[in-house]
Amino acid sequence: MQTFDNFIEVNMLPLIFLYGLVYFAAGLAIILQQRSMSNFRLAHNLWLVGMFGIIHGAAEWGDIFIPIQSEYLSPTWLHILMEGQEIAWAISFAFLLQFAVSMIVPKLPWNRGVKTFARWYAPAWCAAVTLTGILLLPKDMDASWIRYLLGFPAAMLTAVAFLAERKTFARFRHGATRTYLVLTACAFGMYAILSGLIVPERSLSFLSFVNYASVHSVSGFPIQFWRTLVGLAIALLVARTLSIFDLEFRHRLEVAEKEQTLLRDRQRIARDLHDGVVQSIYAAGLQLEVASKSVALDTNETTLLIRRVVNQLNDVIADMRKYIFKLGPARTGEADFDQYMKNLIDEFTTNFGLSAHLSVEGLPVSLTPGQKQNIAFVTRECLTNAHKHAAATNIEIQLIFNEDSLFFVAEDNGVGIDSAASVSSSNGGGKGLKSMAERATAMGGEFSVSQRSENGGTMIVMRIPYSSKAKDQS
Numbered sequence: 001m002q003t004f005d006n007f008i009e010v011n012m013l014p015l016i017f018l019y020g021l022v023y024f025a026a027g028l029a030i031i032l033q034q035r036s037m038s039n040f041r042l043a044h045n046l047w048l049v050g051m052f053g054i055i056h057g058a059a060e061w062g063d064i065f066i067p068i069q070s071e072y073l074s075p076t077w078l079h080i081l082m083e084g085q086e087i088a089w090a091i092s093f094a095f096l097l098q099f100a101v102s103m104i105v106p107k108l109p110w111n112r113g114v115k116t117f118a119r120w121y122a123p124a125w126c127a128a129v130t131l132t133g134i135l136l137l138p139k140d141m142d143a144s145w146i147r148y149l150l151g152f153p154a155a156m157l158t159a160v161a162f163l164a165e166r167k168t169f170a171r172f173r174h175g176a177t178r179t180y181l182v183l184t185a186c187a188f189g190m191y192a193i194l195s196g197l198i199v200p201e202r203s204l205s206f207l208s209f210v211n212y213a214s215v216h217s218v219s220g221f222p223i224q225f226w227r228t229l230v231g232l233a234i235a236l237l238v239a240r241t242l243s244i245f246d247l248e249f250r251h252r253l254e255v256a257e258k259e260q261t262l263l264r265d266r267q268r269i270a271r272d273l274h275d276g277v278v279q280s281i282y283a284a285g286l287q288l289e290v291a292s293k294s295v296a297l298d299t300n301e302t303t304l305l306i307r308r309v310v311n312q313l314n315d316v317i318a319d320m321r322k323y324i325f326k327l328g329p330a331r332t333g334e335a336d337f338d339q340y341m342k343n344l345i346d347e348f349t350t351n352f353g354l355s356a357h358l359s360v361e362g363l364p365v366s367l368t369p370g371q372k373q374n375i376a377f378v379t380r381e382c383l384t385n386a387h388k389h390a391a392a393t394n395i396e397i398q399l400i401f402n403e404d405s406l407f408f409v410a411e412d413n414g415v416g417i418d419s420a421a422s423v424s425s426s427n428g429g430g431k432g433l434k435s436m437a438e439r440a441t442a443m444g445g446e447f448s449v450s451q452r453s454e455n456g457g458t459m460i461v462m463r464i465p466y467s468s469k470a471k472d473q474s
Contacts, residue, residue, distance in 0.1 A: 012222065013064055019228045020060035026235035027053020033242050041103060042165055043245060048099035049158070049238070052092045053231075059088035060224075083134060086143055090133075093150040094126035100157030107164060126150060144199035152196025159188040162241075177241060184237040191230045198223055267438070280316045283384070284309045286352060337372045341379060345397070348383045355394040356383060362401030365466055374439040375399075375408060375464070381432045382410040382460055390414025390458055405445070408462040416451040417458045436462065 031050035038044070062085035070078055105118045129149045133142035162185040166178045201211045212223045219226070288309055338360075345356045367375070379397060386392040392414030400407040433449055440447035445464040452459050 012224075015222065015224050015228070016060060016063050019224045019231070020057040020064075022057070022228050022231040022235065023053045023060065024057025025053075026231060026238070027051060027055075027057065029235065030238060033239070033245075038245050040168060040245070041106065042168070042241075045099050045102045046238075046242075048095045048102065052096040052099070053235075055088055055095065056092035059085050059092060062088070082139075086134065086146060087130060089143070090126055090130040090146050090150055093146070093154045094122050096158055097126065097150065097154035098122035100154060100161045103161035104157065104164060122154075147196050147199055152192050155188050155192030155196055159185040159192065162188065177243065180237050180241045180243075184234065184241055187230055187233040187237055191227070191234065194223065194227050194230055280312060280380075283347070283352075284312045284316075337367065337376075340376060344376065344379060345383070348387070352387050354383065354387050354392065356397065357395075358397050358399070360399045360401070364399075364401050365406065367406070371406075371443060371464060374443055375406075378408060378436050378439060378460075378462060379410070381436055382412075385432055386410075386412040386414055386458075390417070392457065405463050405465045408460075408464065410460040411452065411457060413457045416456045417449060436460070440464070 027050040029050075030046055030053065033046070062081070066078065066081050066085065069081065073081070101118060101122050105115050108115070110118070129146055133145035137145055162181050166181050169177050169181070198210050198212065198215055201213050215221075215223050215226070288306070341358055345358050348354050349356050382397065383395065386395045390412055392412035395410060395412040398407070398409040400409065437447040440462045443464050445462060447463075448461050450459050450461075451457070
């Protein structure tokens with residue numbers, strides 16, 4: 001036993017250095033792990049625990065460096081250094097107390113004024129305890145005074161703060177984090193006893209019956225050894241608790257991905273409705289206007305026209321039903337794509353008096369349903385724009401199958417268009433051109449709109465690269 005005590009005494013300075021290093025390194029690690037972007041109150045206040053660790057560790061090193069200076073400094077300067085060490089202890093405990101107050105006070109049902117007063121409790125109490133201990137108490141009692149009245153309540157309230165955070169993290173359903181919070185609270189509770197209630201022998205007589213000497217005699221190890229173990233536990237447990245911020249970050253990424261997916265779906269739905277359903281309803285409306293004007297002239301023709309409109313509206317309803325049930329818009333993506341395109345152009349020619357022609361060049365390639373649907377929507381949009389906005393009387397549409405891509409070309413003889421303004425415009429025509437550009441981009445292709453140099457009119461060109469699947473099928 002005597003040999004073990006001699007071993008402890010010889011290695012006391014390395015143990016004190018290790019004790020201070022543990023708290024200093026733990027505090028530094030916590031500050032470096034600061035997550036300012038987190039929504040958790042714990043993330044915004046952990047820097048206070050980090051400052052406690054750094055200052056507390058540096059203060060403990062005073063037990064090594066101050067005695068070394070005794071041969072070189074006067075007693076006055078040594079006294080100043082020891083007073084500075086005690087002030088550093090008090091400041092470290094003040095940071096820990098401020099952390100506890102910042103975590104607990106917002107959760108209490110107090111009014112704003114009381115909460116504001118409570119937030120100033122830590123620095124005010126720290127100043128009062130420190131000045132009272134240094135100025136009014138004997139030199140061998142002021143350190144114990146600071147530990148009793150500042151260290152112990154700071155550590156215990158910090159333990160309560162970590163326990164209270166379990167409900168905050170409950171929504172992540174991560175049981176390990178809540179377990180780490182409980183264990184961290186237990187570690188700070190143990191620290192409150194070891195650093196707040198166990199004091200040097202020469203202290204307040206009615207409180208110091210548990211002191212450094214009694215701990216050493218009972219356990220065989222000095223108090224610094226046990227405080228070092230608790231410091232290691234606090235460092236490890238707080239580091240494990242910080243894993244909740246990684247869960248929060250992943251949760252935010254998942255939410256952002258879902259929102260981005262939802263936004264893409266909304267844009268796709270808006271584009272499909274604009275290019276498909278809205279254009280069909282618009283065409284039906286124009287035919288009803290024609291019918292209203294011809295009803296007095298030719299009843300039979302009007303009847304046929306109204307029946308045609310009814311059939312078109314039925315088709316629109318069928319499209320909407322299939323679209324709602326995610327079966328895709330009818331007809332546009334079906335296998336008989338050539339026939340659908342011809343019917344679409346014939347419909348505009350018959351109903352609006354617009355002379356429209358479709359020509360195909362090159363060896364056709366089997367397109368994917370998505371490509372067929374996009375080309376059909378772009379064709380409908382070109383026909384509608386030529387009639388509605390450009391006042392055109394003729395439009396030529398070409399499908400040119402090259403070796404690696406399909407070129408869609410639409411030329412009308414209307415009033416022309418300002419390509420730079422139209423694609424970015426927020427008006428109706430601009431939305432249509434923007435929709436066509438988005439469809440080309442979605443297929444990995446390119447889109448351009450320009451005014452024809454001869455005889456006015458507008459030219460729209462869309463290049464669509466073939467997919468590997470389409471090439472295999474050709």
